[in-house]
Amino acid sequence: MSFRLRCLWPGLIIFLAACQPVSSPGPESAATTPDLLPLDSSIVTGQLDNGLTYYIRPNRKPENRVELRLVVNAGSILEREDQQGLAHLVEHMAFNGTTHFPKQKLVDYLERIGMRFGADVNAYTSFDETVYMLEVPTEEETYIDTGLQVLRDWAGDVAFEPEEVDKERGVVKEEWRLGRGADARLRDKTLPVMVKDSRYAVRLPIGQPEVLDTARYETLTDFYHTWYRPDLMAVVVVGTIDPGRMESAIRMLFSDLKNPDPEKPRVLYPVPDHDEPLTVVATDPEAAYTVLQWIVKQPSREQGSRESYVSDLRERLFTSMFSNRLDELRQKPDSPFLYSYTAAGPLVRTKDAFQLVTLVKEGKIESALETLAREVERVRRYGFTATEFERAKKKMIRSYEQALKEADKTESRSLAAELIRHFLTAEPVPGIAYETALVKEVLPRLTLEEVNALADQLMSRKNTVLAVTGMDKAGLTYPAGDELLAVRERVLAESIDPYVDRVSEAPLVAYLPPGGSIVAEDRIDAIDAYVWTCANGVRVCAKPTDFKNDQILFTAFSPGGGSLVPDDRFIQAVYATGIVTAGGAGTFDRIQLEKKLSGKVVSVRPYMDDLWEGFEGSSSREDLTTLFQLIWLYGTEPRKDSTAFLSYRQRVLDVVSHHHLQPEAAYRDSITALVNGHHIRARFPSEEDIRSLDLDQAFQIYRDRFADFDDFTFVFVGSFDPDTLRTL
Structure with a gap:
């Protein structure tokens, strides 16, 4: 059991959000898109009268196993001031007694049928969702039936016995204590700038120790009864199963769940824009590395349509080529980078982000930023080359072809995760055969010019944040925020040459010896x-x-x-x-x-x-x-x-x-x-x-x-x- 923080940057906890709620359209909103991609025909899906959604997908990898998921479209972002940390505590309490599995009986049963906590039984609480996960053996049908009963109990019948709640408060607080390392301390310093005026900054899933200590039982159960409701839930079943039997079982078990009356609206919190770049420099005595992060926040793209899928392909080509440029720079003797990568995609529910992340050599922050800014500006002025573009497309097509070849070997756990994202964010799940065909149709038509045109959007000045984190030690200094911005402005005035793509046309092996025997x-x-x-x-x-x-x-x-x-x-x-x-x-x-x-x-x-x-x-x-x-x-x-x-x-x-x-x-x-x-x-x-x-x-x-x-x-x-x- 754990809490999860959604971010794209390794080793650092960076979160974004906003301050003004808007009504959530829900994952079903994509259905109004005219060119919505179809759902994979192998998936059985439906919605009960109470609003609960279910997805059932047969799969034989691994054999004799089924993945069960209860997905709740609610997390710590929905907590009141007096509930901070209680979404996570609710998750813990689900394993401490339900109607059909009092106290330790649930754990005893799961272990008796060979399931291991962490590997086969787990859960996580994030800002916007809580997900419960079971992997159940299928040698006996009763195992699957009982697994579904466990999900049903978690959905509406957690016991919350006072003595169990009090014991679990200490467990969650210990998780909080163990998480107070260098990363957490750096987060505390960078988060107010990174999420300026954001609700996400004050709704971390781990919560506040004082709330965990003093929260009334009614406050805890109020969160559960308000947000654990069928119209915010999905049941996912993937594995060696009979879809018809599973659908009947879900309808029988979950149809009696009721939505509260009145319902609180499930709101989303948009990330505020800012015209001028923001900067933050934070240090800690136990920070192992210096990290430079350049983020440009983007409007959140609606998922599920053909248009959004093609837009995603363009961005992936862009980030792939830019990552390759940075990797070339990393391999130079005077490079200020130890490691770097580029990413584009969702940051939180209402905001996407284009990110450049570099692990920087000690004392080389300004040099690293200068190198990074110069490469950003080079792409803005000249774009990528035709040879880079062709390699990126070739690599992308090959990756889809390989995935298609392995379609029947895909692990059920991976397919279940895909369906979770589909429910929460409307990520398309048309199937790898459909996706491969679509990519082969679309990719040859994409032009270098339209991919290069993304530079102004992905690398704009607006919504930019420059963040530096590193070790606090004697003799090591870091540039101030205005100095970081000055480096960037200085590069804008430089004369920068176009990138030259050095490619050898020679065969990989010029001469092979005669074959042996x-x-x-x-x-x-x-x-x-x-x-x-x-x-x-x-x-x-x-x-x-x-x-x-x-x-x-x-x-x-x-x-x-x-x-x-x-x-x-x-x-x-x-x-x-x-x-x-x-x-x-x-x-x-x-x-x-x-x-x-x-x-x-x-x-x-x-x-x-x-x-x-x-x-x-x-x-x-x-x-x-x-x-x-x-x-x-x-x-x-x-x-x-x-x-x-x-x-x-x-x-x-x-x-x-x-x-x-x-x-x-x-x-x-x-x-x-x-x-x-x-x-x-x-x-x-x-x-x-x-x-x-x-x-x-x-x-x-x-x-x-x-x-x-x-x-x-x-x-x-x-x-x-x-x-x-x-x-x-």
């Missing part, structure tokens, strides 16, 4: 696997499976690893494979290699640990040849790139320098070092270790361990044809 073959009948020994000594184990329709996983290993390297060169061995992959492979640097592989479903990563070296990765059937080419390149033509090495070493140094700032990491590292006598092979690397990294030494170790494959064993598992794999 298989000198011995064997079968492991017990697991239906093939074993081939090649003339060069390589041993291949191949096990065809049908867990996925188009996925091939592999690992390769050879004995040795760092154990064959003397202690004084061990740190070079630890980072050798990272240094090599940072440089690319063959004639392609890392950036060009990523562009070359765009639109392919393939990955290969060399690795080296204490005792082994090898490769691991995956591919689709279509890209299996490319997978073998990458293995060949990393084995025979690793690329030595001094510029990439300097960038990689600096990024690792920055990560290591911040590692000990995390209390849990410092504690864990201290114990490990003491137990192992501070031996270099067991302790966490120091900054001095990272500064000692040497390109030539690391490359020599890599060459030595990957010089030939005569003692390598390759293991392939997945949806391949053994004869095709054998030939390759």
